Amino acid sequence: MLPALEITDLTVAYHDRPVLWDVDVRAPAGVLMAIVGPNGAGKTTLIKAALGLVRPAAGQTLIFGRPYAEQRRLVAYVPQRGSVDWDFPTTVLDVVMMGRYGNLGWFRRPGARERALALAALEQVRMAEFAHRQISQLSGGQQQRVFLARALVQDAQIYIMDEPFQGVDAVTERAIVALLRDLRTRGRTVVVVHHDLQTVPEYFDWVTLINVRRIASGPVREVFTEANLRATYGGRIAFPGPVSADRLSEAQEQTLSTATD
Amino acid sequence: MSPELEVQLIAVIVAAACALPGVFLVLRRMAMLSDAISHTVLLGIVLAYFVSGALGSPLLFVGAVAMGVITVALVELVGGSGLVREDAAIGIVFPALFSIAVILISRYAGNVHLDLDSVLLGELIFAPFDRVTLLGLDVPRALLIGAVSLAINLALIGLFYKELKLTSFDPGLAAALGFAPTLVNYGLMTMVSVTAVGAFDAVGSILVIALLVAPPAAAYLLTDRLPVMLLLSVLIGAASTIAGYWTAYWLDVSVGGAMASMTGVAFGLSLLFAPGRGLVAGAARRARQRWEFAQQMLALHLLNHEGAAEASEECSLRHLSSDLRWRADFAEEVVRRAERGGLVRRAGPVLTLTERGRQAAQEASLR
Amino acid sequence: MGGLEDPLSPGQFGSDPFGKGMEPLTALFTDYTLRTVALGAALLGVVSGVLGCFAVLRRQALLGDAMSHAALPGIALAFWLTGQRHPLVLLIGATVAAWLAALLILGITRASRVKEDSALAMTLAVFFGFGLVLLSALQKHPDAAQAGLKTFLFGQAAALVEEDLLVMALLGVPALLCVVLLWKQFKLLSFDPEYAASLGMPTAFLSVLLTSLMVLAIATGLQTVGVVLMSAMLVAPAAAARQWTNRLSAMVLLAAGFGAGAGVVGAVISATARGVSTGPAVVLCLTAITLVSLLLAPQRGLLWSVWRRRQLIAPME
Numbered sequence: 001m002l003p004a005l006e007i008t009d010l011t012v013a014y015h016d017r018p019v020l021w022d023v024d025v026r027a028p029a030g031v032l033m034a035i036v037g038p039n040g041a042g043k044t045t046l047i048k049a050a051l052g053l054v055r056p057a058a059g060q061t062l063i064f065g066r067p068y069a070e071q072r073r074l075v076a077y078v079p080q081r082g083s084v085d086w087d088f089p090t091t092v093l094d095v096v097m098m099g100r101y102g103n104l105g106w107f108r109r110p111g112a113r114e115r116a117l118a119l120a121a122l123e124q125v126r127m128a129e130f131a132h133r134q135i136s137q138l139s140g141g142q143q144q145r146v147f148l149a150r151a152l153v154q155d156a157q158i159y160i161m162d163e164p165f166q167g168v169d170a171v172t173e174r175a176i177v178a179l180l181r182d183l184r185t186r187g188r189t190v191v192v193v194h195h196d197l198q199t200v201p202e203y204f205d206w207v208t209l210i211n212v213r214r215i216a217s218g219p220v221r222e223v224f225t226e227a228n229l230r231a232t233y234g235g236r237i238a239f240p241g242p243v244s245a246d247r248l249s250e251a252q253e254q255t256l257s258t259a260t261d
Numbered sequence: 262m263s264p265e266l267e268v269q270l271i272a273v274i275v276a277a278a279c280a281l282p283g284v285f286l287v288l289r290r291m292a293m294l295s296d297a298i299s300h301t302v303l304l305g306i307v308l309a310y311f312v313s314g315a316l317g318s319p320l321l322f323v324g325a326v327a328m329g330v331i332t333v334a335l336v337e338l339v340g341g342s343g344l345v346r347e348d349a350a351i352g353i354v355f356p357a358l359f360s361i362a363v364i365l366i367s368r369y370a371g372n373v374h375l376d377l378d379s380v381l382l383g384e385l386i387f388a389p390f391d392r393v394t395l396l397g398l399d400v401p402r403a404l405l406i407g408a409v410s411l412a413i414n415l416a417l418i419g420l421f422y423k424e425l426k427l428t429s430f431d432p433g434l435a436a437a438l439g440f441a442p443t444l445v446n447y448g449l450m451t452m453v454s455v456t457a458v459g460a461f462d463a464v465g466s467i468l469v470i471a472l473l474v475a476p477p478a479a480a481y482l483l484t485d486r487l488p489v490m491l492l493l494s495v496l497i498g499a500a501s502t503i504a505g506y507w508t509a510y511w512l513d514v515s516v517g518g519a520m521a522s523m524t525g526v527a528f529g530l531s532l533l534f535a536p537g538r539g540l541v542a543g544a545a546r547r548a549r550q551r552w553e554f555a556q557q558m559l560a561l562h563l564l565n566h567e568g569a570a571e572a573s574e575e576c577s578l579r580h581l582s583s584d585l586r587w588r589a590d591f592a593e594e595v596v597r598r599a600e601r602g603g604l605v606r607r608a609g610p611v612l613t614l615t616e617r618g619r620q621a622a623q624e625a626s627l628r
Numbered sequence: 629m630g631g632l633e634d635p636l637s638p639g640q641f642g643s644d645p646f647g648k649g650m651e652p653l654t655a656l657f658t659d660y661t662l663r664t665v666a667l668g669a670a671l672l673g674v675v676s677g678v679l680g681c682f683a684v685l686r687r688q689a690l691l692g693d694a695m696s697h698a699a700l701p702g703i704a705l706a707f708w709l710t711g712q713r714h715p716l717v718l719l720i721g722a723t724v725a726a727w728l729a730a731l732l733i734l735g736i737t738r739a740s741r742v743k744e745d746s747a748l749a750m751t752l753a754v755f756f757g758f759g760l761v762l763l764s765a766l767q768k769h770p771d772a773a774q775a776g777l778k779t780f781l782f783g784q785a786a787a788l789v790e791e792d793l794l795v796m797a798l799l800g801v802p803a804l805l806c807v808v809l810l811w812k813q814f815k816l817l818s819f820d821p822e823y824a825a826s827l828g829m830p831t832a833f834l835s836v837l838l839t840s841l842m843v844l845a846i847a848t849g850l851q852t853v854g855v856v857l858m859s860a861m862l863v864a865p866a867a868a869a870r871q872w873t874n875r876l877s878a879m880v881l882l883a884a885g886f887g888a889g890a891g892v893v894g895a896v897i898s899a900t901a902r903g904v905s906t907g908p909a910v911v912l913c914l915t916a917i918t919l920v921s922l923l924l925a926p927q928r929g930l931l932w933s934v935w936r937r938r939q940l941i942a943p944m945e
Binding site: 287290291292293295296300339342344345346348349351352353355356357359360361363364367368369467468470471473474475477478481482509512513514515517518519520521522524525528532538540 | 693697736741754761782856909911
């Protein structure tokens with residue numbers, strides 16, 4: 001079967017300084033994949049280049065075997081929460097409806113159908129009662145869920161998310177995880193730039209480790225090994241072994257967060 | 262001294278006086294405040310005129326400077342409310358103050374010689390005719406004012422160099438170390454106001470903006486060191502005004518306008534030709550590094566796919582153009598160069614890394 | 629710069645433009661000059677109010693100021709090249725120059741480490757200075773003075789004639805139509821440009837288009853309020869409108885309303901009060917509206933938040 005997402009030989013340079021060197025990533029359909037690596041490893045650049053938001057020096061992105069530009073409709077993007085001005089004069093429902101803009105053509109306005117889809121998506125992220133709230137009145141976690149709902153209404157095959165767990169509350173984190181699993185059971189593919197190594201085995205089944213170069217990519221139990229993590233993070237990591245997140249002690253979390261910063 | 266020489270001397274001194282505080286405006290990303298200040302000081306002049314009743318009164322100077330500082334305070338007040346952003350605050354505050362000034366002049370000072378466009382545009386050519394006697398020396402008033410504001414700026418920057426530097430680069434640290442960033446900020450803004458008021462009598466408020474911002478911006482592309490940037494700004498400002506003067510002289514056009522244009526030319530030259538950071542240097546570097554970079558990419562690509570099952574497929578010349586998205590002739594040229602450099606070997610369509618190539622790839626990947 | 633009617637000279641409508649006993653409000657419908665001026669100012673208010681909203685939301689509040697100053701060399705060149713001072717010719721010149729300035733500002737910030745504020749201030753002053761050079765060269769032209777630097781600086785709403793209104797409408801109405809048609813694109817572009825690009829929207833094109841529409845608004849404003857005050861026409865209605873609503877559509881409509889209202893009231897004030905020209909009058913009306921909005925708008929207004937804080941503290945005491 002064709003992989004849902006295939007990035008081949010991707011090289012990106014900013015002012016001649018390579019940010020990504022010849023990276024290959026392949027995500028089979030229906031997996032939840034985490035992209036992890038230290039700060040400055042090029043995680044965000046990787047997905048931005050894959051989405052055509054950054055011009056690569058070489059390489060390409062295939063979606064189900066065809067170039068991304070032809071398959072754009074199959075991909076939904078969830079940018080980092082901090083990338084927009086949350087004081088923008090608009091409501092939650094309005095933001096979610098933006099997810100339908102790509103399907104509306106040049107001059108059509110969103111109508112009743114788009115509204116219904118947006119409300120359903122908000123229901124899915126448990127934000128329905130906030131539909132008519134101004135977006136500046138949301139907490140960080142709520143903002144994140146609005147962004148997820150916006151991607152959901154795109155009804156895509158592949159969801160690419162940039163740090164959705166960054167700075168969200170526990171409720172939101174659980175809601176996102178539930179959502180990811182729901183997407184997987186519906187056969188969708190999800191690629192998530194992720195910061196917290198600890199939760200990788202619990203939340204994801206595939207993982208890609210990068211640090212400018214791709215270190216490893218594959219099923220979590222095969223490639224999420226101490227050796228690969230050391231190769232990714234250098235000597236700066238205290239690998240606690242395969243423990244589930246809820247058993248993780250505070251101290252270990254501290255070590256990890258300093259290591260990944 | 263001939264009037265021509267005096268005009269140039271005034272221009273150079275004013276340019277130097279402007280460039281010094283301008284450096285800090287540019288570094289602090291507050292350049293647009295110079296636009297606001299240079300417009301609103303008009304209101305200060307008008308109000309001070311109403312109080313003093315005389316155009317020659319030193320109160321006008323004080324009023325203008327005070328209004329410059331008040332402008333900054335108002336912008337910070339409106340921007341600090343969190344309801345509008347700082348740039349929008351500038352866009353609201355200065356037209357409002359300027360409007361009040363325009364209405365006051367046309368309503369109550371219509372008969373007095375408080376000419377709006379001479380304030381905005383200045384008339385440098387006439388500066389030598391407005392003279393004062395100081396210590397028995399007969400000098401143009403503009404020269405005296407320019408020299409005084411230059412001296413003040415030099416003294417203040419000399420005295421508070423450390424504070425200015427630290428608050429410009431790291432206001433948080435400055436505050437933590439006990440420097441008062443707000444105080445330094447208002448000090449700087451007072452300096453900008455004094456300079457602007459002193460200068461625009463001679464050169465007009467729009468040229469003041471050019472002299473405050475363009476030379477420091479040009480210098481910013483030439484150096485990373487603050488003292489060098491200060492010196493270069495002064496030199497660039499002075500050179501621009503001289504070049505502007507002679508351009509205006511030969512073409513018989515507006516002197517202030519020509520000087521402002523020349524500061525633009527100076528910045529343009531710096532943008533194009535600055536060593537290292539200039540556009541030309543950048544383009545040359547990219548052209549030089551293009552092949553080197555492409556060869557590194559090739560080596561890394563081969564290294565990544567070495568030994569894999571699909572190696573012979575991935576490492577063929579044909580693959581380079583399809584998967585790396587390289588044009589066929591470009592790929593061919595890169596391979597030829599890499600072969601010549603001993604990085605790769607070619608066996609039929611299949612490319613393999615040499616030991617040297619493997620080393621180069623590993624080095625590249627560590628960058 | 630001689631030979632110009634001084635826009636600042638007192639009593640531009642004559643000492644009593646409406647005849648004895650006529651109220652300014654009735655004059656609005658009967659007096660030709662006042663009607664034209666009010667209509668022009670209102671039209672400008674609507675166009676700049678609408679486009680100003682997008683400028684403010686896209687953090688380009690001061691781009692308008694830079695572009696309006698930068699229009700001067702374009703006007704001078706247009707006059708020089710064609711020898712005409714038909715408003716449309718001059719406006720085309722202004723538009724081209726302002727547009728080039730915007731492009732240059734973008735280019736400088738993209739290609740070098742010079743920050744946006746420096747690029748704005750520099751482009752503003754250098755273009756304006758170059759405009760002065762061109763104008764002074766034109767002065768040697770026989771009928772050059774008519775290019776009218778003062779008009780450009782401070783506007784000359786009182787001199788508006790029907791032909792000017794026609795030109796303003798010719799530029800303004802298509803600009804507004806564009807905003808209506810491409811509403812959802814402009815909205816998403818202003819809120820989240822990267823996401824817009826991921827949906828396949830041509831964000832670079834849309835961004836250039838939106839900036840170009842802003843240039844049109846500026847070009848229509850130059851003759852009415854002039855260069856210096858143009859930035860307030862773009863920024864103030866948007867900033868005021870933002871305080872009253874949390875919806876973009878309402879904000880844009882309100883800004884248009886504020887702009888139009890201030891335009892008409894400013895024109896009437898200017899016609900009745902001695903020595904008050906239209907541009908400053910309109911801008912001061914807008915400032916008043918903005919001030920009231922910042923202080924009193926429900927929810928966001930400063931006085932309300934002070935009051936709310938009091939309410940919170942009171943029970944504790």
